[in-house]
Amino acid sequence: MPAEFDLIRRWFTADEWPANVPLGVGDDAALLDVPAGQRLAVTTDTLVCGVHFLPDVSAHDLGHKALAVNLSDLAAMGAQPAWVLLALTLPSATDDAWLEAFSAGFLALARAHDVALVGGDTTQGPLSITVTAMGFVLPGAALTRAGAQPGDGIYVTGTLGDAALALHLLHEGRIDAIAGGSELRRRLQCPTPRIGAGLALRGLASAAIDVSDGLAADLGHILERSGVGALLHADALPRSPAFRACHSEPDTEAWQFALSGGDDYELLFTLPLARESELAARFAALDVGCTRIGEIVADAGLRVLDRDGRELPLARRGYEHFRNGA
Amino acid sequence: MPAEFDLIRRWFTADEWPANVPLGVGDDAALLDVPAGQRLAVTTDTLVCGVHFLPDVSAHDLGHKALAVNLSDLAAMGAQPAWVLLALTLPSATDDAWLEAFSAGFLALARAHDVALVGGDTTQGPLSITVTAMGFVLPGAALTRAGAQPGDGIYVTGTLGDAALALHLLHEGRIDAIAGGSELRRRLQCPTPRIGAGLALRGLASAAIDVSDGLAADLGHILERSGVGALLHADALPRSPAFRACHSEPDTEAWQFALSGGDDYELLFTLPLARESELAARFAALDVGCTRIGEIVADAGLRVLDRDGRELPLARRGYEHFRNGA
Numbered sequence: 001m002p003a004e005f006d007l008i009r010r011w012f013t014a015d016e017w018p019a020n021v022p023l024g025v026g027d028d029a030a031l032l033d034v035p036a037g038q039r040l041a042v043t044t045d046t047l048v049c050g051v052h053f054l055p056d057v058s059a060h061d062l063g064h065k066a067l068a069v070n071l072s073d074l075a076a077m078g079a080q081p082a083w084v085l086l087a088l089t090l091p092s093a094t095d096d097a098w099l100e101a102f103s104a105g106f107l108a109l110a111r112a113h114d115v116a117l118v119g120g121d122t123t124q125g126p127l128s129i130t131v132t133a134m135g136f137v138l139p140g141a142a143l144t145r146a147g148a149q150p151g152d153g154i155y156v157t158g159t160l161g162d163a164a165l166a167l168h169l170l171h172e173g174r175i176d177a178i179a180g181g182s183e184l185r186r187r188l189q190c191p192t193p194r195i196g197a198g199l200a201l202r203g204l205a206s207a208a209i210d211v212s213d214g215l216a217a218d219l220g221h222i223l224e225r226s227g228v229g230a231l232l233h234a235d236a237l238p239r240s241p242a243f244r245a246c247h248s249e250p251d252t253e254a255w256q257f258a259l260s261g262g263d264d265y266e267l268l269f270t271l272p273l274a275r276e277s278e279l280a281a282r283f284a285a286l287d288v289g290c291t292r293i294g295e296i297v298a299d300a301g302l303r304v305l306d307r308d309g310r311e312l313p314l315a316r317r318g319y320e321h322f323r324n325g326a
Numbered sequence: 327m328p329a330e331f332d333l334i335r336r337w338f339t340a341d342e343w344p345a346n347v348p349l350g351v352g353d354d355a356a357l358l359d360v361p362a363g364q365r366l367a368v369t370t371d372t373l374v375c376g377v378h379f380l381p382d383v384s385a386h387d388l389g390h391k392a393l394a395v396n397l398s399d400l401a402a403m404g405a406q407p408a409w410v411l412l413a414l415t416l417p418s419a420t421d422d423a424w425l426e427a428f429s430a431g432f433l434a435l436a437r438a439h440d441v442a443l444v445g446g447d448t449t450q451g452p453l454s455i456t457v458t459a460m461g462f463v464l465p466g467a468a469l470t471r472a473g474a475q476p477g478d479g480i481y482v483t484g485t486l487g488d489a490a491l492a493l494h495l496l497h498e499g500r501i502d503a504i505a506g507g508s509e510l511r512r513r514l515q516c517p518t519p520r521i522g523a524g525l526a527l528r529g530l531a532s533a534a535i536d537v538s539d540g541l542a543a544d545l546g547h548i549l550e551r552s553g554v555g556a557l558l559h560a561d562a563l564p565r566s567p568a569f570r571a572c573h574s575e576p577d578t579e580a581w582q583f584a585l586s587g588g589d590d591y592e593l594l595f596t597l598p599l600a601r602e603s604e605l606a607a608r609f610a611a612l613d614v615g616c617t618r619i620g621e622i623v624a625d626a627g628l629r630v631l632d633r634d635g636r637e638l639p640l641a642r643r644g645y646e647h648f649r650n651g652a
Contacts, residue, residue: 023468027470027551028369029368029459030367031367034366039348040366042409042444042460043445048415073355074354076355077354077355085368087370087371118368121370123374123377124377126374128452128454130447130456133355209354225353
C-alpha cells in the first residue's frame with residue numbers, strides 16, 4: 001500500500017452522480033445542492049477496531065455497519081438520507097480482498113437508500129472508520145429528543161437486546177452452537193437502520209432517538225432533554241424469537257440485555273396515546289413493527305416494573321463496548 | 327475517562343448558535359440551514375498520531391491544525407467556511423489539561439473564521455482526529471482543479487518548503503538550535519488556512535488546490551484534471567526568511583523541500599496572464615502575498631527548470647508523512 005493511496009477513488013467512486021451532487025469525489029471538497037426549503041441534517045460516528053468491533057469481523061459487515069450506525073442517527077431525526085463521507089484509517093497490511101468486501105458492504109447499504117458517497121479521506125494507522133452522513137428534513141418536521149410530554153406512550157421499533165446477547169455469546173464462544181445464533185450475530189454485526197420508520201414518524205412522534213447505547217441510557221437522553229420521567233414495563237420489551245430461544249423465561253440477565261445492551265439501532269420514540277391508531281396505520285406499510293413499552297410521567301427519573309409491579313434494578317446505564325466485554 | 331464520555335458537549339459546545347444552526351450539538355444530528363441560492367462545500371480529513379503528527383506535539387497546535395487542514399480544503403474551493411464536525415478518538419490516559427489545550431486551539435481558529443462546531447463523536451482508541459468542514463459557495467463560483475488552460479500563469483500564496491524543512495530539522499533534533507527554527511516549527515504545526523485568498527480568487531482563478539502533499543504532487547492533480555502540462559521555474563519558488571537562513575544558496579535538498587515537501591497549506595492556482603493585475607489588486611488587501619512560479623503548457627507532464635534553464639529532477643512526487651521521516 002503506497003504512503004498516499006487514493007482508496008476512496010479506487011473502491012468507492014460512483015460512475016454517475018445524482019443531480020444534487022454537482023461535484024463529487026476528486027477535488028478539494030464536494031459540492032452539494034440542498035433542495036430548496038429543506039434543512040440539512042448532519043451526523044458523524046467513528047468505529048474503532050477492538051472497541052466498537054472485533055478485529056476478526058467480516059469486512060463486508062463492517063462496511064455495512066459503519067454506514068448503518070450513521071444512517072440510524074438520520075432516521076432518529078426523521079431525515080431522508082442523501083450523502084455520505086468516509087474517512088478510513090487502515091493498517092499497512094490491509095489487502096485488496098478486505099477493501100473489496102468492505103466497500104461492497106458499505107455501498108450495498110448506500111445504494112439501498114439512494115445515498116451517494118461524495119467524499120472522504122484514506123490514511124494509514126490503526127483500523128478506524130469515521131462516517132459523516134447528511135440528509136434532508138423540512139423545517140419543523142425533524143424528530144428531536146426534546147418534545148416528550150407526560151402521558152405520552154413510549155415505543156420502540158423491532159426487538160431489543162439481540163446485539164448485546166450476541167456479543168455475550170461471542171465472548172463465550174458459543175454463538176455458532178445455539179439456535180438462532182446466526183440471526184443474533186447478524187443483528188450485532190449487520191444492523192438495519194430504521195429509515196422508513198423515522199420518515200413515518202414525522203409529524204407524529206413527540207421525541208425520538210436511536211438505541212445505540214442501550215434502551216435505559218438512550219431513553220435517559222429523551223427524559224433529560226424533555227424534562228420528564230418514564231415508567232417502563234419490562235414484560236412489554238419486545239424480544240426476538242432468537243432471543244427467546246436463549247431466554248424463554250426472562251431472568252435478570254435477560255432484562256439487562258434488553259434494558260442496557262447497546263447496538264440495537266432500533267428507534268425509541270414517544271407520542272400521545274390518542275395518536276396510537278395513526279401510528280399503527282403508518283407502520284402497517286413498513287417492514288418493521290413497533291411496540292408500546294411504557295409511558296412518560298411528570299416525575300423525573302426512569303423506573304422499570306416487572307409483571308408483578310415490582311421495580312427492577314437498572315444495573316448498567318450505558319453500553320460498555322467490546323473492550324469491556326458483555 | 328468513562329467508557330462513554332461526552333467530550334464534545336463538555337469542551338466544545340457553544341453557548342449560542344448562529345441563526346443558520348437551528349439545532350447544534352446534543353441530538354442525533356445537527357440541523358443546518360444552507361443560505362438560499364448557495365451551494366454546500368464539504369470536505370473531511372483525518373490526522374493520525376505518528377503518521378500526521380508526532381506524539382509529543384502541543385495539544386493546542388494539534389487542535390488548530392486538525393481544523394486548519396480542513397479549512398484549507400474549503401479555501402481551495404473558494405468556499406466561505408460555516409460549520410464543522412469533530413470526531414475525536416482518544417487514548418484512555420488522555421487528561422483534562424490535554425483536552426482543554428486541544429479545544430482551545432481548535433476553537434480559537436474556529437472563532438477567527440466564524441465557524442460553528444455543530445456536532446461530533448468521541449471514542450476511545452489510538453489518538454486520531456477526523457474533522458468534517460462545511461462551507462458555502464455560489465453555483466459557478468467554486469474553484470476546482472479542472473480549469474487550467476495553456477498559457478495560464480501558475481501562482482502560489484505565501485512560501486513553500488517551510489513545513490518539510492521543519493520536519494527534517496525536528497527529526498535531526500536541531501530545530502530549536504537554529505535561527506528561524508520556531509517560525510519553521512509554527513509553519514509545520516500551526517499552519518494558516520488561506521481562506522481570504524480563496525475567497526479573493528473566486529471568479530478569477532481558472533484552477534486551484536491547496537498544497538498538502540507537496541507542490542509537485544498537488545500541481546499534478548491540477549494537470550491531470552485539466553488535461554494540461556506545466557513548466558515551473560525553481561528560482562521563482564517563494565522561500566521564507568527562515569528557510570533562506572538555512573539554505574541561502576538553494577541546493578538539491580532545498581529544492582526538494584520546496585517542490586515535494588507537504589503540509590504547507592498554501593493555495594496553488596492558475597489564471598490567464600492577462601488577469602494578473604486583477605490578482606495583484608485583490609491580494610493587496612490580504613495578509614498573504616502570492617508569487618508566479620511558472621506557466622501551464624499544452625504538453626502533458628511537469629518540468630522544473632533552474633535559473634540556467636536546466637531541468638531539475640523530481641525525486642519525490644508526494645509527501646511521505648512523519649512515519650517515513652523527512
